[in-house]
Amino acid sequence: MSLQEAATAKSRAEIVEAIRGLSVADWVRLKKVAAYYARPAVPAQDLLQEAFARALDGSRVCPAHVDAVRFLAEAVRSISDGEREKASRRPALVSIEGGSSGAAAMNCPDPEPGVEDRIVHAEQDARMRADVLALFADDPAAKDIVEGTMEGMTAEELRELTGLDRTTYDSKRKLIRRRIDKRYPEGWQP
Numbered sequence: 001m002s003l004q005e006a007a008t009a010k011s012r013a014e015i016v017e018a019i020r021g022l023s024v025a026d027w028v029r030l031k032k033v034a035a036y037y038a039r040p041a042v043p044a045q046d047l048l049q050e051a052f053a054r055a056l057d058g059s060r061v062c063p064a065h066v067d068a069v070r071f072l073a074e075a076v077r078s079i080s081d082g083e084r085e086k087a088s089r090r091p092a093l094v095s096i097e098g099g100s101s102g103a104a105a106m107n108c109p110d111p112e113p114g115v116e117d118r119i120v121h122a123e124q125d126a127r128m129r130a131d132v133l134a135l136f137a138d139d140p141a142a143k144d145i146v147e148g149t150m151e152g153m154t155a156e157e158l159r160e161l162t163g164l165d166r167t168t169y170d171s172k173r174k175l176i177r178r179r180i181d182k183r184y185p186e187g188w189q190p
Contacts, residue, residue: 010062015055018068026069033073035187037080041087051075135179142172142179 010018022030034044034051051072054060060078062071113121129150136143141162148158159169 008064010064010068012056012058015062015068019052019055019072022069029069030072030076032181032187034076037077039080039083039087042080042083047076047079048072050079054079131183132180135183136176139172139175142176145169145172146176 030048031044034048037047038044051060054075055062055072060071060075062068132146132150133143136146141164144162145158148161153161155169159166162169162172164172
C-alpha cells in the first residue's frame with residue numbers, strides 16, 4: 001500500500017468504531033449480503049466473520065470515503081468469489097484402480113458437481129430468475145434493471161439502457177431491493 005493510499009484509508013480504530021456502531025438495519029443488510037453470497041463450503045456467518053477479520057487485521061483496506069457497511073459487503077462478495085475460484089482450481093480426484101503394489105482400489109469422490117446437481121442448480125437458477133422478474137411485471141424499467149443486473153451490467157450501462165437519470169435510477173434500485181426483501185425476507189429458498 002502506498003503512503004497516499006494509507007493516508008486515505010480508514011485506520012483499524014476507525015474500523016472497530018464503525019463495526020461497534022453498526023445499527024440493527026446495518027446488521028440485517030450485512031447478513032442478507034452474506035446469505036446471498038454464501039456457498040455450501042462457506043456458510044454466510046463464516047463469510048461475515050472473515051470480512052470482519054480481514055478488515056481488522058489490515059489485509060483488506062477500507063478507503064476513507066467508503067461507508068463501512070458497503071466496504072464489509074464488498075469484502076463478503078470478494079471473499080465468496082475467491083473461495084469459488086479456489087474451488088474451481090482444485091484438481092479432480094481420480095480413483096486409482098489397484099496399481100502394481102496390489103493394494104485395493106481407492107475410490108475418491110469427485111469434488112465437482114455431477115450432471116444431476118448441475119441440472120438441479122440450473123433449474124433452481126431459472127426458477128429464481130423467473131420468480132424475481134415476475135415481481136416487476138408492472139414496472140418495465142425496474143424489470144430491465146433487474147435483468148441487466150443478473151447479466152452483470154454496470155450501473156452506468158443500466159442507466160443508459162433504461163434512459164434513467166442517476167436519481168431516478170437510484171430510486172428504482174431502492175424499489176427493487178424493497179420488493180425483493182419483502183418477497184424473500186430470509187433470502188432465496190429453493
